[in-house]
Amino acid sequence: MKWGFSTLGLPDVPLPEVLRLATTHGWSGVELRCAPGQPVHLGLSPTERADTARQFTRTGVAPLAVCSYVRIAEPGEDAAVLAELLDHVRLAADLGAPYVRVFPYGDDATAVRRLTTAAPAAEALGVRILIETHDTHRTAADVSRILQQVSSPAVGGLWDLMHTWLAGEPPAASHAALAPHLGYVQIKDIASPDDLTPLPLGTGVLPIDDCLRLLAADTWVSWEYEAPWHPSAAPFAPLLARRPRRTGGSRPR
Numbered sequence: 001m002k003w004g005f006s007t008l009g010l011p012d013v014p015l016p017e018v019l020r021l022a023t024t025h026g027w028s029g030v031e032l033r034c035a036p037g038q039p040v041h042l043g044l045s046p047t048e049r050a051d052t053a054r055q056f057t058r059t060g061v062a063p064l065a066v067c068s069y070v071r072i073a074e075p076g077e078d079a080a081v082l083a084e085l086l087d088h089v090r091l092a093a094d095l096g097a098p099y100v101r102v103f104p105y106g107d108d109a110t111a112v113r114r115l116t117t118a119a120p121a122a123e124a125l126g127v128r129i130l131i132e133t134h135d136t137h138r139t140a141a142d143v144s145r146i147l148q149q150v151s152s153p154a155v156g157g158l159w160d161l162m163h164t165w166l167a168g169e170p171p172a173a174s175h176a177a178l179a180p181h182l183g184y185v186q187i188k189d190i191a192s193p194d195d196l197t198p199l200p201l202g203t204g205v206l207p208i209d210d211c212l213r214l215l216a217a218d219t220w221v222s223w224e225y226e227a228p229w230h231p232s233a234a235p236f237a238p239l240l241a242r243r244p245r246r247t248g249g250s251r252p253r
Helices: 015-025 046-059 078-095 108-125 140-150 161-166 171-181 208-213 237-241
Strands: 002-006 029-033 062-071 099-103 128-132 155-160 182-187 220-223
Touching: 002 062, 015 029, 015 046, 015 237, 029 220, 046 062, 046 078, 062 078, 062 182, 062 220, 078 099, 078 108, 099 155, 108 128, 108 140, 108 155, 128 140, 128 182, 140 155, 140 171, 155 161, 155 171, 161 171, 161 182, 171 182, 171 208, 182 208
Parallel strands: 002 029, 002 220, 029 062, 062 099, 099 128, 128 155, 155 182, 182 220
Antiparallel strands: none
């Protein structure tokens, strides 16, 4: 596996410190939460974008994805959603990130229409738009329905293990549905379906090992630690010292 982590778990940490944590503890990539007040956001100037890209290049850490909050299928006019999506695609291209994460939040037909429209521009910039298994489309089968209709190499799926498991979809079924379209995988751990407070990997109930066994050796796997939504969660930075093994499961070393 190629291991990354999300800056969602480090909401107040500047990018140089994020990259220091990655290099110190052997993480190869970083998912970049894209939001106001974060080190990466749509308001970065061309100079700031170039500087951010250089920081990644200098450290050898890969900018795995720009994690947007675009709701690709939300009700309303297409124009505003497409403009926001393409702004994120251009940001990803400027930073050298291969992926942009989007959420569904709506119906299949709306998602298919908008993604079909956006796909050529994304492909021209070398960026893939990934629909996360989330909200209205929590299973891989749900997301796969959209992807089969878009049929573009510039559009794929992001498998969030927690959401597919909470929806009752076993890892083998999730992988079978998304494998032809898979960009990368997000893992995490929780105490129970009723307590989603993030835990260190391998200490909760999610079937992480079952998921990892299904993946090709070159698949990116990112630890998304949802600290901002759970104030009682342990600080994320110290946990990064226990990077999962590259093969054989997710138990900390």
